[in-house]
Structures are given as C-alpha cells and as structure tokens.
Amino acid sequence: MNVIDPDNPIPKYLQISAWIRELIQSGRYERGASLPSEVELSKICQVNRNTLRQAIAELTAAGMLRKEKGRGTFVCAETPLAVTHKLKSISSFSADLQELGIRERTRIIKKSLEGAGDQVAKKLILSPNGKVAVIRRIRSGNEVPFIYEESYLPGSTFRDILEMDLTGSMYQIINDRFNVTLARSDQTIRAVNLKGRIASYLNLPVNSAAFFMESLTYDENNVPVELLYSYYRGDKYVFEVELGRYHIEEDNVHQD
Amino acid sequence: MKPLKDWFVPWLFTAREYNTAILDKAWAKPDYGRLMLNENPIPPSDKVIQAVADVLKKGNRYPDSMLRLRTKLGKLHNVGPDNIALCNGSSEIIDCMMRIFLEPGDEFIVSNPTFGLFPPRAELVGGKVVSIPLRKEDLQYDVDAMLKAITPKTKVILVINPNNPTGIFIEDKDLIRFCETGIPLCIDEAYLDYHPEISSKDFLLKKYPQVFLSHTFSKAYGFAGIRFGYVVGTEEMVKAFNTMFLPWNVSLMSMAAAEAILDNPEEVAEKVKHNNRWMDIFTKELVQVGLKPFPAHGNYMLVDATMTGKTTAQILAAALETEHIFLKSIPVIHGKDGYFRVTPGLDEENERFVRFVRNYFGKK
Numbered sequence: 140m141n142v143i144d145p146d147n148p149i150p151k152y153l154q155i156s157a158w159i160r161e162l163i164q165s166g167r168y169e170r171g172a173s174l175p176s177e178v179e180l181s182k183i184c185q186v187n188r189n190t191l192r193q194a195i196a197e198l199t200a201a202g203m204l205r206k207e208k209g210r211g212t213f214v215c216a217e218t219p220l221a222v223t224h225k226l227k228s229i230s231s232f233s234a235d236l237q238e239l240g241i242r243e244r245t246r247i248i249k250k251s252l253e254g255a256g257d258q259v260a261k262k263l264i265l266s267p268n269g270k271v272a273v274i275r276r277i278r279s280g281n282e283v284p285f286i287y288e289e290s291y292l293p294g295s296t297f298r299d300i301l302e303m304d305l306t307g308s309m310y311q312i313i314n315d316r317f318n319v320t321l322a323r324s325d326q327t328i329r330a331v332n333l334k335g336r337i338a339s340y341l342n343l344p345v346n347s348a349a350f351f352m353e354s355l356t357y358d359e360n361n362v363p364v365e366l367l368y369s370y371y372r373g374d375k376y377v378f379e380v381e382l383g384r385y386h387i388e389e390d391n392v393h394q395d
Numbered sequence: 396m397k398p399l400k401d402w403f404v405p406w407l408f409t410a411r412e413y414n415t416a417i418l419d420k421a422w423a424k425p426d427y428g429r430l431m432l433n434e435n436p437i438p439p440s441d442k443v444i445q446a447v448a449d450v451l452k453k454g455n456r457y458p459d460s461m462l463r464l465r466t467k468l469g470k471l472h473n474v475g476p477d478n479i480a481l482c483n484g485s486s487e488i489i490d491c492m493m494r495i496f497l498e499p500g501d502e503f504i505v506s507n508p509t510f511g512l513f514p515p516r517a518e519l520v521g522g523k524v525v526s527i528p529l530r531k532e533d534l535q536y537d538v539d540a541m542l543k544a545i546t547p548k549t550k551v552i553l554v555i556n557p558n559n560p561t562g563i564f565i566e567d568k569d570l571i572r573f574c575e576t577g578i579p580l581c582i583d584e585a586y587l588d589y590h591p592e593i594s595s596k597d598f599l600l601k602k603y604p605q606v607f608l609s610h611t612f613s614k615a616y617g618f619a620g621i622r623f624g625y626v627v628g629t630e631e632m633v634k635a636f637n638t639m640f641l642p643w644n645v646s647l648m649s650m651a652a653a654e655a656i657l658d659n660p661e662e663v664a665e666k667v668k669h670n671n672r673w674m675d676i677f678t679k680e681l682v683q684v685g686l687k688p689f690p691a692h693g694n695y696m697l698v699d700a701t702m703t704g705k706t707t708a709q710i711l712a713a714a715l716e717t718e719h720i721f722l723k724s725i726p727v728i729h730g731k732d733g734y735f736r737v738t739p740g741l742d743e744e745n746e747r748f749v750r751f752v753r754n755y756f757g758k759k
C-alpha cells in the first residue's frame with residue numbers, strides 16, 4: 140500500500156497526517172492506542188523521519204495525538220461515535236441505539252396519506268391509484284441526527300398509524316398494534332452525496348457522504364408491507380455483516 | 396377392429412351431462428334477454444379492454460407465475476401469493492378438485508339441487524356423487540343428512556356459499572361442522588362478491604388446512620367470457636392445485652384483465668349496485684303477484700311458482716314467447732314442479748321480465 144501519492148500536489152506530510160486521521164476516525168486506532176514507532180512509520184510511508192515528524196506534529200497540534208517521552212505516540216482523540224447496524228435480522232434504530240446506551244429522539248418531519256405514485260405502488264404491489272401512509276422522520280441519538288428516513292406503508296392497512304405516536308420504533312407498532320409480523324426484508328445500500336434538504340436534516344454540509352438504504356419488508360405471507368428509504372450519515376454509521384463460509388458449488392445446470 | 400367407443404373410459408358414457416346448448420340459442424338471438432345464466436349483463440370497462448390490448452402485444456411470450464396478481468388477490472383474503480392458484484374460471488377448480496381427491500369409486504358429497512357442473516366432473520374421474528336434498532322447509536343445506544352420508548370413501552364435500560340455485564348463505568356453525576370432519580371441503584364463493592359486507596370464509600383455512608375456497612371473476616366482476624378464477628388454500632393445497640392445473644392454464648390476457656379490474660374496484664361496485672337494485676325490484680314484483688322468491692344473495696333468484704299450478708316448462712316457454720327472455724329451468728324439488736331462476740340483465744331486459752311477471756302471474 141502506498142500512503143503517499145507522488146503525483147498528488149498536496150505536501151507529503153499532509154498526505155500522511157490525513158491517512159493517520161482516517162485510521163483514527165474509522166476506529167482502527169482507538170483512544171489510548173500507541174502508534175507504531177517513527178522508524179516503522181517512516182518505512183511504511185517511505186519518507187524520511189523529518190517529514191514523518193512534521194505529520195505527527197500536525198496531529199499533535201490538532202489534539203489528536205500525544206507524544207510521551209521515551210514511550211511513544213498515543214491516540215488521544217475520541218473515536219467518533221458510530222452506531223453499528225447489523226445486517227442480520229430486521230432491527231430498528233431504537234434497538235441499535237439501545238445497544239449503545241444512547242437515548243433516542245425522533246422528530247417527525249411530515250406524515251400523511253398520499254397517492255402511492257408509480258414506483259412505490261409497484262414495489263408495494265398496490266394498484267396505481269392506491270394510497271400510502273408516508274412518514275418522514277429524523278432519528279437522533281444524544282441530539283446528533285443519524286438517519287433521515289421515509290417510510291411508505293399500504294394505506295388500506297396502515298392508515299391509522301398516522302394517528303399514533305411515531306417517535307419510537309415503528310416496527311414495534313406494526314407488530315403490536317397491527318398484528319403484522321415482519322418476516323423478511325430485502326435491502327440495498329448505496330453511497331450517495333447528500334442534497335440540500337436532507338443534508339440539513341442531518342446537520343451536514345451539502346454533498347457530505349451518506350449511505351442510502353432501500354428496504355422492502357414483507358410479512359409472513361410474503362406480502363410487502365413497508366418500503367423504507369433511509370439516509371444514514373456516512374460519518375456516523377457502521378454496517379456490520381456476518382458472512383457464511385466460502386464454498387464453490389456449481390449451480391445446477393439449467394434445463395429448458 | 397375394436398370400435399372406438401370401446402376404447403373410451405367407461406365413465407365417459409355414465410357421467411351425467413352438463414348441457415350448454417342454451418348458450419348457442421342465446422348467442423343466436425342477441426336481442427333476447429339472457430336472464431338464465433348468472434352472467435353479469437354489464438360489459439368490461441375500457442380500462443380492462445386497454446389492459447388486455449396492451450398485453451396482447453406480448454402475446455408471443457409464455458406468462459410467468461404472476462406474483463403481483465397473486466399478491467393482490469391474496470390481500471383480499473389476508474393470505475400471501477403462495478396461497479393463491481390462478482385458473483381459467485372456477486369451472487377449472489371444479490374439475491381439478493375431483494382429480495386431486497377422487498379415485499374411481501370414491502365419493503363426493505353435494506347438495507341437491509346444486510350447480511350442475513359439479514356432478515359430471517366427479518363422475519368423469521370415476522367418482523360417485525352422493526346428492527343430499529336441501530331441507531324441505533327452508534331449502535338450506537341439510538347438514539345432518541350430509542354428515543350422516545359420510546363413509547370411508549368420502550373424499551371431498553362441497554358447500555356453495557351463497558348457494559346456487561337458492562342464493563342462501565350457510566351459517567358458520569353449520570360450516571364448521573363440515574370442517575370438523577377433516578374431509579376436504581370446497582367452499583365455492585362464486586357469488587360472494589355481490590355481498591362485500593359478508594366476509595369470505597378464508598379465516599377457516601388456518602385452523603382447517605383441508606378447506607379451500609373457489610373464487611371466480613365470472614359473476615360480480617363480469618368476466619364469464621374472459622375466464623378467470625382462483626383457489627385460496629394453504630400452501631400445500633395450492634401446490635396440489637398447481638400440480639394438477641396445466642402450466643400456463645390462464646392466458647396473459649385474462650390475467651391482465653383481472654389485474655386491471657382489481658386496480659379499479661369501483662367497476663365491480665357499480666356492477667354489484669346494478670344487480671342488487673334489480674334483485675330488490677324483482678323480489679317486490681314477484682311477491683306482489685303471490686310468488687315466493689327465495690332471499691337470494693347472488694345475481695340470481697330462485698322463484699317458487701309451484702302454487703300457481705304452472706310447470707317450469709310452461710313458465711319458461713311463456714317468457715320466451717311473450718317477452719323474448721330466457722329464464723333458467725330448475726328441476727323438480729321435493730316432488731314439486733314450477734321453480735325457475737332469474738338473473739338480472741340490463742335495465743331494459745329487466746323491465747321486460749317485470750312486465751312478464753305482472754302479465755303472466757298477475758290477477759287478470
């Protein structure tokens with residue numbers, strides 16, 4: 140791996156400090172951890188020790204690193220708070236936060252009964268003039284917005300949800316109040332840059348990085364019951380996936 | 396050489412016939428009122444026609460399993476797409492259920508009278524039809540007698556709800572007695588859509604996996620010629636039907652028509668409204684002249700005119716001759732001749748029927 144890109148006009152020491160900063164922000168070096176020695180680091184970065192010291196000095200000045208005489212360099216920046224979402228079973232934001240012991244706050248931007256529109260109708264298998272209950276919410280923890288989400292539910296079944304308290308887990312409500320079991324969900328995750336309105340909901344500058352997740356959740360009968368569009372802050376969210384073992388198995392030969 | 400007829404399975408000759416000759420007569424006389432067939436008099440909407448025309452352009456392709464359509468139908472019954480099997484009108488269910496449950500010599504229990512297609516389809520697989528007369532006093536299912544008729548050879552029972560030709564609903568407690576036997580039970584809900592306030596018996600499927608529902612778009616939806624129907628059952632039941640149905644049994648056009656009308660429930664609501672309005676008018680008119688119409692809940696009404704001394708054949712002939720309307724012949728019930736059945740047609744045809752009733756049965 141090359142830390143330094145020789146074609147990059149940015150000074151080498153700044154390229155190195157950016158690299159170390161990313162290691163800290165992404166949690167690979169946690170608070171209190173020690174960095175490799177200057178000798179090792181300069182080897183890794185293929186720079187002389189002066190350049191390396193310049194980079195470290197930059198981060199020390201920014202308060203991210205601390206030098207201790209004779210002992211080494213330590214991370215003193217807090218690893219930024221990140222919520223981990225396991226892509227394993229259907230779980231709610233409320234549950235993700237509970238795991239971290241953070242208090243959830245949900246702000247409803249808008250909720251209403253609307254015409255489904257082509258795309259939503261198609262995904263939820265509604266008639267083209269079908270109605271959907273639409274709920275737009277910002278999900279925060281410790282006053283920091285994490286997710287902006289738009290939830291679409293078939294109006295015929297879920298219209299009454301609009302009258303309910305939606306500041307907690309909607310999955311709980313769907314389960315308890317509507318007696319609908321959420322059996323499975325098809326999800327896709329894509330990287331996006333946030334546009335104006337959604338960036339401001341999430342307290343971020345325009346064009347900040349985010350994950351966009353589309354979830355189509357089915358009940359026990361294999362009928363789609365919720366289409367959810369979520370924007371997760373790129374700097375605050377971690378998705379965790381557990382994969383099974385690698386195996387090579389030829390698909391059965393297809394017969395016509 | 397052996398004559399051809401000796402090659403045929405024996406039940407081809409012993410099965411009773413379902414006679415459709417009246418259809419040729421009716422199509423040959425397009426200006427005659429077709430009040431005899433439990434059809435819907437209102438033609439499909441432009442939306443349905445457009446959907447069929449659109450999909451016809453893909454008519455060179457085999458259809459898929461129509462997940463969307465099955466999901467939409469499942470929603471009507473609080474079940475999923477795998478609880479729905481699609482078919483060409485519910486006649487296909489009638490045929491298929493016999494092939495699923497009956498081996499030669501097995502018995503099928505049904506009331507008498509009933510919809511005339513059931514007995515021949517049982518007999519055409521070598522099955523035996525055990526017909527139990529409706530109760531004399533109210534023409535309800537004689538549940539006691541039907542249950543008593545069960546033998547180890549009984550493999551499937553039929554309940555039509557509301558019944559044809561009486562139009563009467565069965566009570567849940569009676570229906571559950573059939574369910575409790577554990578014997579496969581077909582609940583034919585062909586006419587239920589005329590009464591959206593009455594719920595389908597789909598709630599029985601969870602507790603009684605041997606029960607299945609038969610549905611058709613031939614009646615309230617008005618698709619008798621388009622041909623579309625569906626089975627509702629457990630996944631195991633639906634798999635059995637899908638195994639027995641031919642692959643691609645339903646054409647793309649029928650399925651497109653079905654999806655179009657499902658997306659436009661007002662079309663059905665209007666057809667139902669037209670029907671039910673005329674059912675009320677017919678009832679009043681018939682009572683007025685002293686006949687006894689049964690409290691019917693479909694698009695047909697069984698009328699007891701036995702007290703007039705006129706036979707069914709005489710009544711039908713007079714209606715055809717004086718007002719050019721076809722009525723449905725009903726065989727003798729409990730030894731009495733003079734029953735007939737009528738289905739509302741278009742306004743103008745219905746007016747002809749009302750005139751016939753007044754003139755033929757009214758005080759001179």
Ligand SMILES: Cc1ncc(COP(=O)(O)O)c(C=O)c1O
Nearest residue numbers: 484485486510555559585611613
């Ligand atoms: C009780 C009942 N079931 C089924 C049918 C069959 O109709 P289709 O095959 O058109 O669905 C009829 C038709 O009159 C009927 O009366």
